[in-house]
Amino acid sequence: MSTPITIAVIFGGQSGEHEVSLVSAHAVINNLDLERYHIETIGIGKDGCWWHGPGALAALMAAADPARLPASATMAAPGPVRELGRVGAPGWALPAADVYFPVLHGPYGEDGTIQGLLELAGKPYVGCGVAASAVGMDKGLMKAAFAAAGLPVLPWLLVRRAELAAIEVVCDRIEAALRFPIFVKPANLGSSVGVSKARDRAELIAALHEAARYDRRIVVEQGIPAREIEISVLGNDQIEASLPGEIIPAGEWYDYHAKYIDGGSQTIVPAALAPAQIAQVQTLAIQAFQAIDGAGLARVDFLLDREQGTLWLNEVNTMPGFTPISMYAKMWAASGLPYPRLLDRLVALALARAGHGA
Structure with missing residues (x-):
């Protein structure tokens, strides 16, 4: 042995x-x-x-x-x-x-x-290197990288905490570029911590201040009526994509409480998508992973417009949740790779990337 x-x-x-x-x-x-x-x-x-x-x-x-x-x-x-x-x-x-x-x-x-x-x-x-981790963490840098790679992203703006001293000016700029509802997020955080949905200016001001509690960089993006589609990717140079899944939030949207506390959110794996849509999600996920020079693993999140049917790239999570209810492992299990074997693959990829074979 x-x-x-x-x-x-x-x-x-x-x-x-x-x-x-x-x-x-x-x-x-x-x-x-x-x-x-x-x-x-x-x-x-x-x-x-x-x-x-x-x-x-x-x-x-x-x-x-x-x-x-x-x-x-x-x-x-x-x-x-x-x-x-x-x-x-x-x-x-x-x-x-x-x-x-x-x-x-x-x-x-x-x-x-x-x-x-x-x-x-x-x-x-295990996981992405320094550059990919940094870009994948900062939603502003990430969206800029996606746009540079020609990938579909919703309209968005970057606001800095210091700008909130002139909050009405900031709101004027946001409302000129985007329409309500608007999502406001700390640029460098996950699990929907500090994220708010704003339906009017009063909520927008509150959302900006809430996000500023967590980061000096704030991403403000267009809200749409959407299905939340996720997919797992795995690999270094040769990247594989799992079957996609779908999140049905317990609340109005998939915030921290709906993700981890409420317990009422549903996950559908695999997602009910047409074969052409599945292929599109898989292709875009691999391209997004490559756009930030990812390695090892990531979960890639999309928004599928319920009215227009358009698929929008939302973000890449370079160290997705591995909790019992997390989607990354669930999607690989549905694709034929159970949790323990997935961990074996991740260890092998880490050793291979470091030049130790495997």
Whole structure:
């Protein structure tokens, strides 16, 4: 029997998606084949402190905000844990592993920061590299990259937090370019944290201030009556796309509460699309992944206009959720690749990208 590969699963982080990361990591850890892998767990607290040991996940889950934990969350098994401190602190050292799996969502994890640390350390890791992670995290940069590649994106504007000092001027500019309803999003965040739907100027002003709580860059985009279509991609140079899925939100739209807390949202996998539409989603997803120079994995999200039938590219998520209700693994399972085998593929792609074969 060959020596198990040591995988260090990194989770938590300092973003607004801390709790989602914990649940994602719990699912990943429980689905890794223990005959093939030895698992190290590394947690990052909301204060930036790193923890290492079998009890790291349980410790962070115990300290998590229960109101932000998904309804499906289950507690991790307790165990010993050792404080590593903050990066750069005396005595801080990255625990040894063959492959690192940064199951981190949002800033300081999905945005190229952890990826840069691992690149400097010369360590193989699952997922996109520094540039793709940074562009995939910033919705403004991402949409600019999509537009440069000739991909279909809805009309949008970028607003900076400093501009909100002249809020009426900002609203005039937005209303001249877009029509209500309008979606307002922090540029660098996921899981719909800080995202609002505005139906008039009063709601637009409130939405801009809400997004500004999370980021100094704010993306404002045209709202349409749409079906929410998602698809998973996998690969480095040779990219594969899964069957697409569809989200039926529990509320008016797929916000954080509808995604993780309410439990009433529905997922349809595969989505009820015509063969030509499925082919179009798969092609555009691969092109979007290539437009940001992605590697390893991503979930690509689309909006399908209910009235016009037009397909619009929404965003690429370079480290999508891996929770039990998350779409990335569900779509691969429907395509014939179950969760444990998907994790095997991701590890193999990480090693291949780092030049270790596989």
